[in-house]
Amino acid sequence: xxxxxxxxxxxxxxxxxxxxxxxxxxxFVESVSIDPTLYNTQHIYMQDxxxxxxRVFFINVSxxxxxxxxxxxxxxxxxxxxxxxxLATTFPAHMFHSSDNFPVRDxxxxxxxxxxxxLVSSLSYNCDDPEEKWAYGARQVILPNKKLLLTWKGDGVLxxxxxxxxxxxxxxxxxxxxxxxxxxxxxxxxNVLGGWDRSMLEALQKAIRGTPEADNEVDHFQLSASQxxxxxxxxxxxxxxxNKCKDDKACIAQQYNEQVDTMYDxxxxxxxxxxxQTEEEKRQIEEDMxxxxxxxxxxx
Numbered sequence: 001x002x003x004x005x006x007x008x009x010x011x012x013x014x015x016x017x018x019x020x021x022x023x024x025x026x027x028f029v030e031s032v033s034i035d036p037t038l039y040n041t042q043h044i045y046m047q048d049x050x051x052x053x054x055r056v057f058f059i060n061v062s063x064x065x066x067x068x069x070x071x072x073x074x075x076x077x078x079x080x081x082x083x084x085x086x087l088a089t090t091f092p093a094h095m096f097h098s099s100d101n102f103p104v105r106d107x108x109x110x111x112x113x114x115x116x117x118x119l120v121s122s123l124s125y126n127c128d129d130p131e132e133k134w135a136y137g138a139r140q141v142i143l144p145n146k147k148l149l150l151t152w153k154g155d156g157v158l159x160x161x162x163x164x165x166x167x168x169x170x171x172x173x174x175x176x177x178x179x180x181x182x183x184x185x186x187x188x189x190x191n192v193l194g195g196w197d198r199s200m201l202e203a204l205q206k207a208i209r210g211t212p213e214a215d216n217e218v219d220h221f222q223l224s225a226s227q228x229x230x231x232x233x234x235x236x237x238x239x240x241x242x243n244k245c246k247d248d249k250a251c252i253a254q255q256y257n258e259q260v261d262t263m264y265d266x267x268x269x270x271x272x273x274x275x276x277q278t279e280e281e282k283r284q285i286e287e288d289m290x291x292x293x294x295x296x297x298x299x300x
Contacts, residue, residue: 026191027057027148027161028170033110035156037093044155050202051260052152054195056170057161064125064138064150067192067253073125073138083107083141084116090139090151091158110158114143164191172197186247193249196256203263207231210270227271234273235263 032045032052045052057066064073081089087105104116125138140150148161164170169191174180176188187193208231210223223231238259245251266273 024060026164027059028164028191028195029053029055029057029159030147030162031111031160032152033112033158033160035091035093035158036109037091038156045152045157048202049157049264050199050206051264052157052159053202054170054198055159056164056192056195057150064140067195068257071128073127076124076126076137078121078123080119081122081141082116083112083114083118083120083143086120086122086139086141087112091156110149112143112149112158112160118144170194170198173201181243182246183243183252186245186249186252190249193252193256196253196260199260200256200263203260203267204231204235207263207267207271210267223271230273231263231266231271234266235259 029052032048034045034047052068055066055068057064062075065071082104084104084107087107087110088103091105091110093103093105106116107114107118120141120143122139122141125140127137138151140148142148146163148159150159150161151157152159169188172184172187172194174184174197176184180188187197208223208228238255242252242255242259245255262274
């Protein structure tokens with residue numbers, strides 16, 4: 001998740017069994033759920049992962065995109081279905097293998113407060129995504145409370161989104177005022193950046209606590225006072241780099257994207273702070289990425 005596409009648009013979901021409804025708007029990821037039937041080693045993302053939580057999705061009558069993906073998903077088809085069956089077809093549990101007799105999944109497994117029999121309208125998308133975040137397409141439903149369920153990649157991840165109200169601001173973790181720096185004012189002026197700042201705080205807290213997941217799901221790394229201090233100093237140095245963006249929102253978003261990823265890796269590693277890359281290492285990585293990009297194009 002290293003590249004950020006900052007300004008976008010996107011989707012309409014024919015509504016549940018009752019009526020079709022225009023859902024064109026910005027949506028905010030308020031929580032992230034993981035398929036509980038997957039083994040931990042299969043999880044690329046975690047419950048309420050800060051890399052996905054607080055992201056902004058853009059939806060219009062035919063398309064879907066987000067502030068973290070460079071591609072666009074276009075409406076493919078829609079149909080009415082019960083919520084339990086939609087979850088079963090979208091996240092087939094490992095104990096079931098039949099392709100023509102899908103079981104019903106319990107919405108409670110994904111922290112969705114509706115019954116299996118709740119009738120919803122599902123929508124499928126074909127996605128053109130260079131980073132393959134939606135390599136298998138995207139699927140989504142709208143719930144009776146107008147929140148959306150959306151699949152993310154093919155990793156057993158379910159995003160729960162709410163609509164951002166007209167005029168509503170997704171506020172960052174710090175107080176917005178006239179005394180803010182140029183960069184902070186740009187963050188306060190953007191729902192996307194406000195969301196990234198929230199994620200940054202959550203990722204930092206996970207790194208300091210020494211756990212990447214929900215407290216009851218993994219063992220904590222017991223960080224020393226020295227390790228915690230090193231993480232805080234590392235974050236302070238990053239803030240200096242972020243502020244060099246001034247009011248360039250795309251630059252600020254890129255800084256957040258990379259630092260949230262890095263802080264999450266620190267949480268996973270038990271407090272290990274990666275050393276800065278040398279110019280030679282950066283050049284080698286760019287050459288490798290270009291090489292693999294050419295290989296991929298040849299295969300197509």
